[in-house]
Amino acid sequence: MEKTRIGVVGCGMISDIYLTNLTGRFGHAVQVMAVSDLSQDRAAAQAEKYHIPKVMSAQEMIDSPQIDILLNLTTPRVHFEICEKALLGGKHIYTEKPLSLSYAQGKRLLELAEKRGLYIGCATDTFLGAGLQTCRKLIDDGAIGKPLAATAFMMSHGWEGAHQNPDFYYLTGGGPMFDMGPYYISALVSLLGPAKEVAAMTSRGFETRTILCGPRKGQSIPVEVPTHITGTIRFETGAVATVITTFDVWETPLPFLEIYGTQGTIVGPDPNTYQGPVLLRSAVDPTPGQVSMANQYWENSRGLGLTEMALAIKRGEPARAGGRLGLHVLEIMEGFHRSGQDSRFISLESRCERPRAFIEENLI
Numbered sequence: 194m195e196k197t198r199i200g201v202v203g204c205g206m207i208s209d210i211y212l213t214n215l216t217g218r219f220g221h222a223v224q225v226m227a228v229s230d231l232s233q234d235r236a237a238a239q240a241e242k243y244h245i246p247k248v249m250s251a252q253e254m255i256d257s258p259q260i261d262i263l264l265n266l267t268t269p270r271v272h273f274e275i276c277e278k279a280l281l282g283g284k285h286i287y288t289e290k291p292l293s294l295s296y297a298q299g300k301r302l303l304e305l306a307e308k309r310g311l312y313i314g315c316a317t318d319t320f321l322g323a324g325l326q327t328c329r330k331l332i333d334d335g336a337i338g339k340p341l342a343a344t345a346f347m348m349s350h351g352w353e354g355a356h357q358n359p360d361f362y363y364l365t366g367g368g369p370m371f372d373m374g375p376y377y378i379s380a381l382v383s384l385l386g387p388a389k390e391v392a393a394m395t396s397r398g399f400e401t402r403t404i405l406c407g408p409r410k411g412q413s414i415p416v417e418v419p420t421h422i423t424g425t426i427r428f429e430t431g432a433v434a435t436v437i438t439t440f441d442v443w444e445t446p447l448p449f450l451e452i453y454g455t456q457g458t459i460v461g462p463d464p465n466t467y468q469g470p471v472l473l474r475s476a477v478d479p480t481p482g483q484v485s486m487a488n489q490y491w492e493n494s495r496g497l498g499l500t501e502m503a504l505a506i507k508r509g510e511p512a513r514a515g516g517r518l519g520l521h522v523l524e525i526m527e528g529f530h531r532s533g534q535d536s537r538f539i540s541l542e543s544r545c546e547r548p549r550a551f552i553e554e555n556l557i
């Protein structure tokens with residue numbers, strides 16, 4: 194089978210794991226043909242490290258007949274611009290999250306892709322990993338009966354101790370909801386299906402943040418977005434979820450993700466990972482039992498969603514980490530912010546199919 198040819202735009206922090214996986218474990222299906230960055234040095238360094246044949250500009254990639262899909266690993270503010278250019282230039286695109294800064298922008302991208310018969314895919318793809326697919330299999334197999342409710346907690350004190358340029362985490366398009374929400378909300382939609390309405394209260398614990406590592410250590414950066422969001426989601430099935438995402442909290446023993454059904458409870462993994470463990474407490478056996486994994490993607494498998502999309506294009510099937518899911522997640526996240534601002538429930542306009550399960554027989 195011919196490999197799908199990829200051009201990577203953005204050679205920052207997350208590019209290493211993508212390039213490792215795309216040139217390694219997913220290298221049988223995809224081939225990275227070129228990398229691009231505003232910093233020529235950064236792009237050249239990644240090209241050398243991962244034996245990528247070319248360094249190009251994003252526009253050169255769009256114009257090149259040697260490239261099938263652009264992988265957009267730029268910062269959130271640039272996502273829309275790169276995706277729109279790629280689609281207008283006739284290229285499929287897979288972008289890091291969030292799909293765009295606003296639902297309106299995301300909708301424009303989806304319309305453009307659909308009009309031109311192109312695929313648009315969007316991270317996160319951790320919901321395809323072993324941990325969350327094990328939860329999915331338990332639900333599909335009826336292990337907890339009918340799912341009634343869920344809780345999801347992303348509790349942290351932000352990224353300024355781990356990222357040398359954390360500015361984007363605190364500007365529009367960032368914050369704990371737009372940055373980390375996609376992992377949790379994609380997981381919830383994959384497990385419980387599409388949502389109907391959301392509500393939230395939001396706050397901002399700190400007016401500025403101080404960078405704690407790298408060459409800019411000690412520099413103060415502005416905070417533009419809410420950094421504590423406590424929200425609720427009502428799904429089309431009637432199930433409801435409580436979701437907190439925060440960059441204002443130091444330590445807490447709260448679980449990452451739990452699903453409550455008529456017959457039992459699933460204690461899920463951190464949705465920002467591909468791994469387990471997954472515990473099941475059923476009405477008949479309340480002792481928590483660890484469940485064996487439903488697929489083999491428990492290591493950091495970034496690039497799995499893109500590779501699955503590459504194969505879906507060949508088969509003419511919808512991609513699991515597709516744009517409709519990305520847009521629905523974006524509307525939910527924006528809905529939380531709007532609800533917090535306006536003190537009202539937000540009905541959702543977008544809808545997506547619950548992505549198909551991705552279990553053992555779907556390995557790629």
Ligand SMILES: NC(=O)c1ccc[n+]([C@@H]2O[C@H](COP(=O)([O-])OP(=O)(O)OC[C@H]3O[C@@H](n4cnc5c(N)ncnc54)[C@H](O)[C@@H]3O)[C@@H](O)[C@H]2O)c1
Nearest residue numbers: 203204205206207229230231232266267268269271289290
């Ligand atoms: N850092 C993480 O741990 C992490 C984890 C998962 C997802 N992500 C997501 O990945 C994306 C990138 O994050 P990052 O941490 O790698 O950011 P980063 O700031 O380290 O890197 C972004 C890179 O994009 C480049 N860039 C910006 N505009 C460009 C353009 N027009 N053309 C070419 N290159 C351009 C920048 O020069 C920079 O090198 C974000 O959407 C983020 O949400 C990051």
